[in-house]
Amino acid sequence: MEKPGAKSVLLVVGGGIAAYKALELIRLLKARGLGTRVIMTKAAEQFVTPLSVAALSGEKVFSELFSLTDETEMGHIELSRSADLVVVAPATADLMAKMAQGLAGDLASTAILATDKPVLIAPAMNVRMWHHPATQRNLATLRGDGIHVVGPNAGDMACGEFGLGRMAEPAEIAAAILDLLGGGAKPLAGRRVLITAGPTREPIDPVRFISNHSSGKQGYALANEAVKLGAQVTLVSGPVAMPAPLGVQLVAVETAEQMLAACEAVPAPDLVICAAAVADWKVANPAPQKLKKNDNSEPPALAFAPNPDILKTLAQKTKGRARLVVGFAAETENVIANAEAKLKRKGCDLIIANDVSQGVFGAGRNTVHLVSASGVENWPQASKDEVARRILEHCAGLLK
Ligand code: CTP
Numbered sequence: 405m406e407k408p409g410a411k412s413v414l415l416v417v418g419g420g421i422a423a424y425k426a427l428e429l430i431r432l433l434k435a436r437g438l439g440t441r442v443i444m445t446k447a448a449e450q451f452v453t454p455l456s457v458a459a460l461s462g463e464k465v466f467s468e469l470f471s472l473t474d475e476t477e478m479g480h481i482e483l484s485r486s487a488d489l490v491v492v493a494p495a496t497a498d499l500m501a502k503m504a505q506g507l508a509g510d511l512a513s514t515a516i517l518a519t520d521k522p523v524l525i526a527p528a529m530n531v532r533m534w535h536h537p538a539t540q541r542n543l544a545t546l547r548g549d550g551i552h553v554v555g556p557n558a559g560d561m562a563c564g565e566f567g568l569g570r571m572a573e574p575a576e577i578a579a580a581i582l583d584l585l586g587g588g589a590k591p592l593a594g595r596r597v598l599i600t601a602g603p604t605r606e607p608i609d610p611v612r613f614i615s616n617h618s619s620g621k622q623g624y625a626l627a628n629e630a631v632k633l634g635a636q637v638t639l640v641s642g643p644v645a646m647p648a649p650l651g652v653q654l655v656a657v658e659t660a661e662q663m664l665a666a667c668e669a670v671p672a673p674d675l676v677i678c679a680a681a682v683a684d685w686k687v688a689n690p691a692p693q694k695l696k697k698n699d700n701s702e703p704p705a706l707a708f709a710p711n712p713d714i715l716k717t718l719a720q721k722t723k724g725r726a727r728l729v730v731g732f733a734a735e736t737e738n739v740i741a742n743a744e745a746k747l748k749r750k751g752c753d754l755i756i757a758n759d760v761s762q763g764v765f766g767a768g769r770n771t772v773h774l775v776s777a778s779g780v781e782n783w784p785q786a787s788k789d790e791v792a793r794r795i796l797e798h799c800a801g802l803l804k
Contacts, residue, residue, distance in 0.1 A: 411585045412439030414487035414519075416512045417457070419447020421562040422494035422528035422571035427452060429493060429574040430460045436582065441487060443467065445499070445512045469511040484515035489584055492516065494528035494571045497539050503551070504542035522584055524552040526577050531567030554580040557787055559769065576790050583632065590634030591800035597635040598673040598726070599627050600680035600714060602642035604660045608706065609691035613658075618681035620644030622732070622770060625792035626677055627652045633796050638673070640666040642680060660686065660711035667714060675799055676726040678715040678752075681734065686711050719752040728802055730754045730795070733775075736761040743775040753777075753802075756795060774798065 413433055417426045426442075433440045442457050443466045454465040466483060484490065492499060492512075499512065503525075508514040516523060525546065533539055534556060547553065555572030572580075582589075601623020605613040620641060627639040628649035639648060640655045640663055648654035655666040660682045667676070685708040695704055719729040729752040733743040736759070743757035755775040770791045774781040783794065 410437045410439055411488040412441065412486070413581060413585075414484060414490045414515065414521075415440055415442045415461075416490065416492045416499075416516060417442060417444045417448040417452070418492060418494045418496040418499045418512070418528075419445050419450055420494040420496045420528050420571075421451060422526075423448050423451035425571055425574050426493055427456055427460055429491075429577055430457065432574055432578040433581065434461070436578065438581070438585075439487075441466070441483065443483070443512050443515055445510060447496070447498075467511060469514055480511055480514050481518050484519040485521065487519075488521060489581060490516060490519050490521055490523045491526070491577070491581060492523065493526035493577055495525035496527075497529045497533045497536075497542075500525065500527060500539065500542045500546060504545040504549075522550075522552060524554060524577075524580055524584055526554050526572050527556045527569075528571030529556075529569050530561060530563050531565050531569040534567075534569040552580070552584060557769070573786060573790060575793075576787060579790075579793060592630060592675075592796060592803075593634030595635045595674040595800075595803065596670070596672060597627075597630045597637045598640065598667060598670045598676045599623055599630065599637065600640050600663060600667060600678045600682075601627065602644040603681050604642045604663055604683045604711075605658045606660070606683045606686040606711070607658075607690040608687050609693065609695045611694050614683060614685075614687065615642075616681050616683065618642070618644075620646060622788050622792065623677075623679035624649060625788040626679060626795065629789065629792040629796050633793075633800060635675075635796075638670045640670075640680075660714065664712045664714045664717060667718060672724060673726045674803060675728045675730070676718050677730045677795070677799075678718070679732050680714070682714055683711055684713075685709065713750070715752055716750045719750050728753050728799055730756065730799065733757040734760045740773060740775065740780055743773065744780075747775055747777070754799075 417423050430440050440461045441463050442461050458465045502513045508517045554577050557570045558568045559570045602620035603616045603618040605615045607613045627637050630637045631651040637652045639652045657663045657666050688707040688709040715731040731752045733746045733755050735742045739757050739759045743755045747755045757773045757775050770788050771785040772783050
């Protein structure tokens with residue numbers, strides 16, 4: 405139901421296979437109480453029917469520029485200005501080109517050109533079309549014009565190819581819409597959140613170390629989303645190739661011991677999420693000088709010593725324990741059973757289990773299972789941003 409005084413969106417649906425996802429987007433927007441009027445291009449009508457769109461949006465669907473009935477009911481200028489935000493999803497290569505050129509040959513492009521409101525596009529097209537210099541030029545022009553962009557994501561495409569060009573998922577687009585409308589809920593307002601991310605590096609000597617493949621993406625996505633949901637965020641991170649998200653307090657560390665010390669220095673977090681891939685062992689006695697090969701000598705035998713378990717230490721604190729301590733479980737087999745055992749062993753409240761047998765490290769998407777004392781929830785595959793948002797919304801619910 406549209407709430408009184410609620411904000412509204414003008415959704416322009418372009419003609420691509422991703423148009424079917426616009427139906428889910430309309431449903432999500434309506435569920436959040438946003439008014440949603442829809443313009444469909446002629447090409448969009450080849451992919452989804454105006455009847456489905458009208459049924460979901462609860463409004464007449466507009467598609468004709470020169471329609472006497474449409475113009476008398478609501479002129480195209482009024483249509484483009486009555487909404488608080490114009491959203492183009494899917495934004496096809498053709499629509500992006502028209503927008504970059506300022507063309508206005510049909511109702512969709514005319515409404516986009518005539519609006520005085522912010523515009524968000526969710527591009528969707530074949531990977532080669534996306535990487536084509538013409539599209540990239542148009543994208544740069546649109547960004548320069550202040551147009552907001554969500555996606556595209558990488559993945560399998562309807563055309564059988566793989567790569568960048570899949571439209572962002574409806575939930576990601578809905579989240580971007582809520583952010584732009586300033587109406588995004590802030591369920592973590594006033595909460596202190598501590599997140600660990602990235603790999604640790606355990607020195608062998610001053611120039612060598614042992615580490616792992618963690619990219620830090622999931623932890624950084626969590627930190628970014630936690631800020632958006634209103635939290636005060638400290639991100640304790642091992643070395644990664646990404647800048648800290650805006651608004652996050654970053655503490656850069658290298659070893660597991662430094663990571664634990666940095667976490668323990670954070671005053672009274674409400675929520676701790678350990679997403680770092682901490683090295684379980686360190687080299688017992690790192691050499692103070694570079695180990696030399698000395699042509700005929702044997703390779704050095706490295707003795708290992710255990711590292712502190714950061715999640716376990718923070719979860720089993722007797723004084724000043726955070727109300728909610730969440731860990732990740734990277735598993736290659738028996739994902740749920742191992743996660744359940746880990747939940748008990750570490751004493752945390754929730755484990756986000758993911759199957760890393762298929763290369764999650766460095767990937768943009770993730771399939772996770774939520775394991776807690778109250779059972780297991782299996783979530784569908786989503787981008788790491790979307791997974792992060794859902795985890796934080798779930799935690800915010802538990803903290804209430
Ligand atoms: N973790 C941690 N400190 C460690 C090891 C792990 O804080 N020394 C945290 C990770 O950040 C993650 C969780 O513990 O949230 C589980 O990590 P994982 O590597 O899956 O488990 P391990 O404890 O290493 O157990 P195992 O090697 O048996 O899978």
